[in-house]
Amino acid sequence: MVSLELRGVRVERGDVPLLDGVDLVVGDAERVALLGPSGSGKTTLLRAVAGLEPVTAGTVRLHGRDVTHVRTRDRNVAMVDQQASLQPHLDVAHNVGFPLRLRRTAREEIDRRVEAEASAFSFRDLLRRRPRSLSAGERHEVALARSLVRKVDLLLLDEPLARTDPPRRGALIRELVEVQQGYGVGLLCATNDQRVAMSLAHRCSVLHDGRIVQTATPAELFRAPATTFVAGFLGTPPMNLLPGRVERGARGVRIVAGPLRVRSFSPAVADLVGRPCVVGVRPTAWRRAPSDERAVTGGRPPGGTDGSVPKDAGVERSGPSASLPTIEEVVRHSAFSGSEIEVHLGEGEDAIVATIERPAPEVGELLRLTVDHAEIHLFDQHGHAVTHGV
DSSP states (O other), X not given: OEEEEEEEEEEEETTEEEEEEEEEEEETTOEEEEEOOTTXXXXXXXXXXXXXXXXXXXXXXXXXXXXXXXXXXXXXXXXXXXXXXXXXXXOHHHHHHHHHHHTTOOHHHHHHHHHHHHHHTTOGGGTXXXXXXXXXXXXXXXXXXXXXXXOOSEXXXXXXXXXXXXXXXXXXXXXXXXXXXXXXXXXXXXXXXXXXXXXXXXXXXXXXXXXXEEEXXXXXXXXXXXXXXXXHHSTTTTOEEEEEEEEEEXXXXXXXXXXXXXXXXXXXXXXXXXXXXXXXXXXXXXXXXXXXXXXXXXXXXXXXXXXXXOTTTTSOOSGGGOOOOEXXXXXXXXXXXXXXXXXXXXXXXXXXXXXXXXXXXXXTOEEEEEOOGGGEEEEETTSBEXXXXX
């Protein structure tokens, strides 16, 4: 069964559309994350589902029931916003049990369920403390427990972990998932933190200017972004996006983008001959080229379908088995990032960021990098994906 279904939802403030024709489905016990920059419509979407923001057009359904114009208190949803507002005069135990007291639940049942939530979120030692003595992260945890203490059709979270200390964040995500699965309730979470979204959600919806650009699993979003916006928004560092063009020459079709020259046998690439394009390569896709590998115009990736590359992959070949594309650029900047090095090559719109293994190259050094054809993404001049792997 479906927990939430949005069809053509539009929200306006004055003449300004905050949401513009949003379609979204959240299944029972499914976790969906809303990703996007500030102002993209994430919080507005949550508020529209909760009934806190009037819907101009479209429908909102909870468990099959049309609640588009139903009051918030009659929707049976729970929402935790960025402020995690608690009753300041009540201790943690009474804050968590507050929704149950409003429903005149028996005292013994309230105590049992409050104790269960406090154990699930690991704050039993906080039950007798007042909100003012809690950290921002602890207040969010209490607010989460309060939202789950009663059975709801849908749980709405707006940046639920933004104020949680990083060491605690991973454990809290695991606790939240366990409780959510135990209740079997749908969850819709708005966040700017990609790590939270990827570790929490079954699927992610990327919003831009009030519209959902793409909804997919976290792995699919990274593997096959639908637009240059999605490609450039996801990832740290984000995908390199190089303006280029597709040409037809004596040796066939090739893509030219910045320092990159890629010969391709893909029909999808051939369809763009004579047109501008955008080439995308994730920083993690680059690797150091062997010292004897020559910069070439590309071809199909050597090796089998499992992605293996033979030892002689760097040798220039003719025909479809030509060697991998290689670039040679001056290192402008390098930064240590754990076990890897983030290097910045080139300048302007042709600048490239690569995440490579140590040792770190020197600034001013000429660095040779190569990339597998399967890791090259091609977008048309309007920013729409043409093919993932050329």
